[in-house]
Amino acid sequence: MSNVKPLPRWADLLLLPLINLCAAFFICGIVVWMIGENPIEALSVMIKGAFYYPGSLGYTLNYTTNFMFTGLAVATAFHAGLFNIGGEGQAYVSSLGIVFVIAVFAPFLPALLVILLCIPAAAIMGGVWAFIPGYLQAKRGSHVVITTIMFNFLAFALMVWLLAGPLLERGQQSPQTPKIPDNAILPKMETALGWFGMDIASSPLNLSFIVALVASFIFWILIWKTRLGYQIRTVGKNQDAAHYAGINVSRIIIITMMISGAFAGLLAVNAVMGVQHRVVLNYTAGYGFTGIAVALMGRNHPIGIFFASLLFGALFQGGAELDFEFQSITRDMVLLIQGMIILFSGALAYMFSPSLSRVITGLSRKEASHD
Amino acid sequence: MIDFFYQILWTLDATLRVATPLILCAMAGIFSERSGIVDISLEGKLLSGAFVAAAIAAVTGSAWLGLFGAIGASVLMSLLHGFATITHRGDQVVSGLAINILASGLTVILGIALFKRGGQTPTLASDERFRPQELWFVDLMDNIPILGPIYRELISGHSLLVYVALLCVPLASFILYRSRFGLRLRAVGEVPIAVDSAGVSVTWLRYRALIVGGVFCGIAGAYLSISHGANFVREMSAGKGYIALAAVIFGNWRPVRAFMACLMFGFLDAITSRLQGVDLPLIGEIPAQLMLALPYILTILLLSGFIGRPSPPAAIGKPYIK
Numbered sequence: 001m002s003n004v005k006p007l008p009r010w011a012d013l014l015l016l017p018l019i020n021l022c023a024a025f026f027i028c029g030i031v032v033w034m035i036g037e038n039p040i041e042a043l044s045v046m047i048k049g050a051f052y053y054p055g056s057l058g059y060t061l062n063y064t065t066n067f068m069f070t071g072l073a074v075a076t077a078f079h080a081g082l083f084n085i086g087g088e089g090q091a092y093v094s095s096l097g098i099v100f101v102i103a104v105f106a107p108f109l110p111a112l113l114v115i116l117l118c119i120p121a122a123a124i125m126g127g128v129w130a131f132i133p134g135y136l137q138a139k140r141g142s143h144v145v146i147t148t149i150m151f152n153f154l155a156f157a158l159m160v161w162l163l164a165g166p167l168l169e170r171g172q173q174s175p176q177t178p179k180i181p182d183n184a185i186l187p188k189m190e191t192a193l194g195w196f197g198m199d200i201a202s203s204p205l206n207l208s209f210i211v212a213l214v215a216s217f218i219f220w221i222l223i224w225k226t227r228l229g230y231q232i233r234t235v236g237k238n239q240d241a242a243h244y245a246g247i248n249v250s251r252i253i254i255i256t257m258m259i260s261g262a263f264a265g266l267l268a269v270n271a272v273m274g275v276q277h278r279v280v281l282n283y284t285a286g287y288g289f290t291g292i293a294v295a296l297m298g299r300n301h302p303i304g305i306f307f308a309s310l311l312f313g314a315l316f317q318g319g320a321e322l323d324f325e326f327q328s329i330t331r332d333m334v335l336l337i338q339g340m341i342i343l344f345s346g347a348l349a350y351m352f353s354p355s356l357s358r359v360i361t362g363l364s365r366k367e368a369s370h371d
Numbered sequence: 372m373i374d375f376f377y378q379i380l381w382t383l384d385a386t387l388r389v390a391t392p393l394i395l396c397a398m399a400g401i402f403s404e405r406s407g408i409v410d411i412s413l414e415g416k417l418l419s420g421a422f423v424a425a426a427i428a429a430v431t432g433s434a435w436l437g438l439f440g441a442i443g444a445s446v447l448m449s450l451l452h453g454f455a456t457i458t459h460r461g462d463q464v465v466s467g468l469a470i471n472i473l474a475s476g477l478t479v480i481l482g483i484a485l486f487k488r489g490g491q492t493p494t495l496a497s498d499e500r501f502r503p504q505e506l507w508f509v510d511l512m513d514n515i516p517i518l519g520p521i522y523r524e525l526i527s528g529h530s531l532l533v534y535v536a537l538l539c540v541p542l543a544s545f546i547l548y549r550s551r552f553g554l555r556l557r558a559v560g561e562v563p564i565a566v567d568s569a570g571v572s573v574t575w576l577r578y579r580a581l582i583v584g585g586v587f588c589g590i591a592g593a594y595l596s597i598s599h600g601a602n603f604v605r606e607m608s609a610g611k612g613y614i615a616l617a618a619v620i621f622g623n624w625r626p627v628r629a630f631m632a633c634l635m636f637g638f639l640d641a642i643t644s645r646l647q648g649v650d651l652p653l654i655g656e657i658p659a660q661l662m663l664a665l666p667y668i669l670t671i672l673l674l675s676g677f678i679g680r681p682s683p684p685a686a687i688g689k690p691y692i693k
Contacts, residue, residue: 031477035484083464142674142681145464146620149411149613150667157664165658292468328484335476343451343469347461 007357017297017345019352024340031336035328042322042329049321050314058189058203064306064313065205065270068212070291071309072219073126073264075300077144079223080256081236086133086148087264088288089155090126094265095272095279097125099167099177102184111183118184119211119269126265127258129155134257138250144257152288163281177279186274206274208266215266216302222259232256264288293338296346312338376517380524382641387529388599390637391536392417395591396615397622397629398543399584403449405547405624406580407560407686412452412467413588414612415474420445420592422478425492425603426485428499428596437597438501438532442589448474449585453578460690471612479605492596492603501530501598532594539587543626546583556580560684563691573691588612617670623681636666 007016029039050060070087077084084090101121106114133147163175170178189205223229234242235252243249271283290312297311298304319334344351396413403410420441428437448470455466479490486492506527513519547553555576559566563573595611596603614636622629643662650656672678 031480035480085464085468136671136675140675142671142676143683145409145411146616147671147674150617150671153610153613153667154664154671157660157667161658161660289468289472292465296465328487329480330483332476332479332483332490335472336480337476339469339471339473339476342465342472343455347455347463347466347469348459349461351459 007353008360011356011360013299016349016353016356017299019356020344020349021297021341023352024337024344027340028333028337032329032333037326037329042326042333045321045325046315046318048318050318055201055203056317058201058205060310060313060317061189061209062203062205062270062275062313063316064309065209065212065274066267066287067290067294067309067312068216068305069267069270070264070288071294071298071305072215072291072302073260073262073288074291074295075298075305076219076223076232076260076263077256078295078300079229079236080232080252081239082134082137082253082256082260083145084130084133084148084257084260084264085145085292086130086151086155086261086288087267087291088284088286089148089152090129090261090264091267091271091284091288092155092159093129094122094126095159095268095283096162097121097123097265098180098184098268098272099279100125102180106181106184109183111185114184115186115273118273119266122265122268122272123262124265126268127262130257130261130264131254134254134261137257138253156282159279160281163279167279169278175281179278180273184273185277186269188274204275206270208270208274211266211269215263216306219263220302228252228255264291290338293342293346296349297341377520377524378645380520382638382645384525384528385641385644386634386638387525387533388637389640390633391533391599392591392594392611393615393618393633393637394536394630395539395587395594396612397618397633398539398626399587399591400616400619401543401547401622401624401626401629402556402580402587403452403584404619404687405560405684406556406577407563407684407689407691408452408456408577408581409463409688410452410467410581410584411464411613411616412448412470413584413615414608414610415467415471416445416448416585416588417592417595417612417615418471418474418478418606418608419448420589421596421607422482422492422592422603424589424593425495425596426482428495429486429493429602432496432499434495434499434501434593434597437499438590438593441593441596442586445589445592446582446585449581449588450578453581456690457574457577457581460692463688463690475606478603482603482605490605494602495597499597500601501532501594503528503530530594530598532590532598535590536594539590540626540630547626552579557684560686563686567691567693573693577691614666617666620681620683621670621673624684639663639665 032039032042049056051057070091073087074084098118098121101118105117129151133144133151136142136147137144160175167177169176186206186208189209190200190202192207193200231247231252234245234247235249239249267287272279276283294305294308294312298308315334315337319331322333323330396417400410400413423444424437424441427440428434452466452470455461456463482490482492509523509527512522547557555566555571559573559576567573595607618629618632618636621632639662643659646657647659674681
């Protein structure tokens with residue numbers, strides 16, 4: 001390994017992820033081909049389904065919103081060298097924050113204030129759910145990977161019990177809360193753009209997309225422009241060095257996990273206040289796990305996370321289209337693609353790195369000899 | 372009184388059936404984690420084993436071929452985990468997660484492509500599965516009070532794979548603590564450099580540990596779909612791999628203790644279905660969700676040092692760089 005030169009920055013940031021992505025798609029293409037369908041056709045159905053039909057872009061961007069939240073959550077923890085697998089649970093429990101704010105404030109506050117209170121409430125609840133794993137890692141030495149997995153299951157159990165019991169809508173069979181009042185509903189994007197005289201196709205896309213963009217900006221400021229962000233990155237690089245530099249490592253671990261959980265918690269803003277207008281069973285639908293793929297692909301940077309979220313948004317929306325167009329491939333294909341992307345751009349991230357480095361060095365040497 | 376006695380027997384009997392896949396997966400987890408590799412991919416291996424077992428049994432009509440297929444599929448997943456984490460030193464958690472997601476995607480995609488039943492496999496006939504087996508002398512033992520019913524209801528009448536799972540525990544214990552391979556395997560999870568300097572390949576040892584784990588998970592998967600159940604349904608592993616992982620931690624990475632933890636978690640599961648809708652004196656009805664969450668709560672408490680002190684292998688999660 002040591003005789004291979006490190007990759008140039010552009011290749012490390014753009015080319016290598018692209019190669020990994022292509023490898024993931026290539027393997028999935030082989031699976032589609034083995035099933036007896038045309039991979040190119042399947043891809044074009046997905047692309048059309050994600051962008052081409054009226055309103056489909058809105059659906060895609062709505063998924064994108066979810067993935068931005070969970071991707072930012074995972075990335076925050078990654079920066080401190082922590083692995084938050086618990087985005088799913090944090091995003092689920094955070095709806096309780098919204099329910100609480102609505103129950104207390106919705107009866108007498110105007111819409112704008114209710115919404116402005118609900119958003120931090122969701123974030124705080126997500127942060128609280130991540131606090132315990134963070135605390136246990138920092139103070140009791142239990143690994144955050146295992147505890148966040150366990151906390152996902154705890155969140156599922158808690159929410160099933162709440163949704164089928166205390167929070168159940170009266171007379172309902174399926175576990176869900178009553179509809180939230182009108183002054184807690186986030187306006188849809190088509191409505192919001194309508195205020196400015198713009199006319200777009202109807203879709204579930206709502207103002208939480210703006211919340212996601214703001215969150216991305218906050219993430220960037222936090223990680224690269226604040227003292228806390230610097231401490232988080234130092235802890236992520238080397239805990240001992242951070243400790244000797246006078247950083248309270250335990251404190252940073254706990255805070256990072258809470259911020260991470262807060263980002264994940266914002267997913268409830270989209271799901272509950274933007275799309276479903278109530279808390280339904282399993283609305284997180286695996287978005288927390290997809291957030292891991294998003295963070296890995298997006299290299300823990302908000303711009304990368306945005307594009308990775310867009311990719312996964314397109315995959316989820318386009319994947320739904322597969323159900324209609326094909327007999328034997330369904331939206332489950334997206335799970336396979338997702339798994340492959342996590343494998344190639346996560347676990348095997350540097351598999352292609354040595355050979356790529358050799359190719360690049362070879363090319364640049366050739367250029368040098370021409371000069 | 373007799374009624375109560377039978378209630379207990381049936382609950383314990385159910386415990387054993389629920390615990391079987393947990394036991395096998397926990398042994399798998401012990402092998403890979405003791406060699407220094409975090410294994411959250413138990414879930415994915417279990418799921419792929421279950422699918423392949425049911426698919427092959429449905430196509431060939433043979434439960435045995437199904438079992439071998441399941442082992443093959445699960446070992447293949449193990450090798451993928453090894454390729455990513457041992458050969459390419461990738462992050463073990465990321466790789467495990469990728470395998471779990473791959474497994475939940477692939478099993479459904481292939482299931483739909485092969486059988487066109489929305490991801491399920493066809494229901495197997497009774498002779499295409501591992502059916503419950505009466506052990507010897509059941510009728511003879513019936514004459515003995517207490518022991519007779521215990522023998523008939525609890526010990527006899529399980530499928531072969533349940534007994535295999537029970538045998539795996541002493542086997543795993545023996546391999547880990549009494550064989551050369553086991554000694555080296557434990558060493559490689561603690562101080563890999565020592566094993567390396569003794570001239571033993573860290574890479575190959577860890578691969579072997581993962582392969583052994585793959586075999587166990589494959590049997591567990593086959594148990595789910597062609598013994599306990601009669602076909603594969605999507606996501607049928609339903610978190611059992613994670614519970615097994617919890618049992619590994621709960622058992623402090625030791626086979627017998629992990630086995631006990633599996634029995635305890637299995638018992639919680641069995642008693643939950645018995646207590647559904649039953650009003651207990653003083654306490655009232657216990658929510659099923661609380662009971663199902665108990666294994667996780669207990670593991671978290673254990674991990675945080677509130678009950679006992681966990682001692683994971685020292686080199687766990689760290690790729691070995693020569």
